[in-house]
Amino acid sequence: MTDLVVHNAAQVTTPTDDGGMMTTQDGAVAIEDGVIVAVGPTDEVTREYPEENATDAVDAAGKTVLPGFVDPHTHAVFAGDRADEFTAKLKGAEYQDILEEGGGILRTVRATREASRDRLVESLLARLDVMLAHGTTTVEVKSGYGLDVETEMKMLEAIGEAADRHPIDVVPTFMGAHAVPDDTDTDAYIDRVVEEQLPAVTANDLAEFCDIFCEAGVFSVDHSRRVLEAGQEHGLKPKIHADEFERLGGSQLAADIGATSADHLLQSTEADITALGEANVTPVLLPGTAFSLATDYADATAFEAADVPVAIATDFNPNCYSQSMEFAIELACNGMRMSPASAIRSATVTAANAIDRTDGTGILRENSPGDLIVADVPDYQHLPYNFGVQNVQTVVKRGEVVRH
Numbered sequence: 102m103t104d105l106v107v108h109n110a111a112q113v114t115t116p117t118d119d120g121g122m123m124t125t126q127d128g129a130v131a132i133e134d135g136v137i138v139a140v141g142p143t144d145e146v147t148r149e150y151p152e153e154n155a156t157d158a159v160d161a162a163g164k165t166v167l168p169g170f171v172d173p174h175t176h177a178v179f180a181g182d183r184a185d186e187f188t189a190k191l192k193g194a195e196y197q198d199i200l201e202e203g204g205g206i207l208r209t210v211r212a213t214r215e216a217s218r219d220r221l222v223e224s225l226l227a228r229l230d231v232m233l234a235h236g237t238t239t240v241e242v243k244s245g246y247g248l249d250v251e252t253e254m255k256m257l258e259a260i261g262e263a264a265d266r267h268p269i270d271v272v273p274t275f276m277g278a279h280a281v282p283d284d285t286d287t288d289a290y291i292d293r294v295v296e297e298q299l300p301a302v303t304a305n306d307l308a309e310f311c312d313i314f315c316e317a318g319v320f321s322v323d324h325s326r327r328v329l330e331a332g333q334e335h336g337l338k339p340k341i342h343a344d345e346f347e348r349l350g351g352s353q354l355a356a357d358i359g360a361t362s363a364d365h366l367l368q369s370t371e372a373d374i375t376a377l378g379e380a381n382v383t384p385v386l387l388p389g390t391a392f393s394l395a396t397d398y399a400d401a402t403a404f405e406a407a408d409v410p411v412a413i414a415t416d417f418n419p420n421c422y423s424q425s426m427e428f429a430i431e432l433a434c435n436g437m438r439m440s441p442a443s444a445i446r447s448a449t450v451t452a453a454n455a456i457d458r459t460d461g462t463g464i465l466r467e468n469s470p471g472d473l474i475v476a477d478v479p480d481y482q483h484l485p486y487n488f489g490v491q492n493v494q495t496v497v498k499r500g501e502v503v504r505h
């Protein structure tokens with residue numbers, strides 16, 4: 102039995118496996134057992150998979166069907182917010198000064214330590230709802246506002262419980278090395294991450310990736326190597342916040358240890374970009390962070406020139422408070438000068454690579470997961486062209502309409 106037929110779409114647009122983009126006018130998609138069984142012109146697809154035989158059907162007349170978005174970098178579980186720091190930054194305060202004065206990440210750590218696991222689950226579920234409304238069907242969520250075993254575990258457990266209760270696929274990342282807590286120094290804290298947190302997190306199978314904030318004034322390249330290699334020994338795949346404010350060498354480390362992704366990359370040089378490409382590390386650019394910090398954007402065109410495809414993500418966190426991949430795509434175009442086709446690729450299949458989902462996630466084709474969105478736009482160009490609004494209307498996860 103067919104679960105779902107989406108038909109009559111003005112356009113079905115999808116990245117292809119060979120790096121291109123495929124567009125079908127008057128298109129349709131059929132899904133069975135949560136997996137795509139046909140993509141093509143409506144008359145062809147519905148001849149084989151008639152709507153009347155399907156459990157559900159969506160008429161997408163005048164609209165565009167795309168793969169569900171993949172958001173491969175968020176810090177979406179935390180308590181409290183930092184709206185007042187937002188206002189302070191607008192008056193000139195700097196992100197790193199706020200952090201050094203005990204604000205920023207450390208303030209969110211204090212709030213998150215105090216919050217119950219249930220509160221974290223409830224707030225994360227509400228945030229996942231907003232992500233879903235803007236087309237996200239798979240998201241990565243990091244810990245890192247605990248900085249002690251107990252709270253890092255609480256965060257990862259909250260991620261796991263929210264994942265069980267929400268249609269979005271949630272990929273958990275352990276990021277104990279997000280900042281140095283104020284009761285210790287950096288070297289001693291790295292010992293705790295490696296000797297206490299990593300073993301506890303992995304013994305309970307709470308994470309798939311390990312991440313670190315490799316940055317001047319936070320963790321060095323040596324610290325990062327130590328944590329990420331220890332993570333690998335415990336079965337966690339490495340990710341790294343690299344070369345954001347200063348070019349410390351995080352990209353080169355990512356290439357050296359075979360990280361799944363390297364993220365931020367505002368200071369990356371041509372040599373860094375080549376190294377990432379050669380080592381098959383997916384670069385993740387976070388235009389929302391640059392937008393909210395009012396800094397320059399990462400140089401997406403340099404990656405494009407080197408033929409190294411980039412992913413984009415929201416980086417949703419208390420300092421970059423946007424759950425919307427629609428907005429990330431708009432910023433990729435309007436801020437980083439990517440074409441709509443490249444931005445959509447970055448938000449789908451390349452984003453899936455950044456979290457090691459290489460089963461066809463982010464591509465509409467036979468045997469891919471049945472994750473798609475219907476946007477109220479006549480073609481994919483209109484998605485970033487019509488910015489600042491919610492274009493996504495219907496969201497399908499594994500063949501089920503989860504939002505309409």
Ligand code: NIG
Nearest residue numbers: 206314342390416418419420
């Ligand atoms: O990716 N850079 C470190 N982590 C986050 C910010 C987290 C925060 O400010 O709470 C980021 O931008």
Ligand code: FE
Nearest residue numbers: 174176342416
């Ligand atoms: Fe981040």
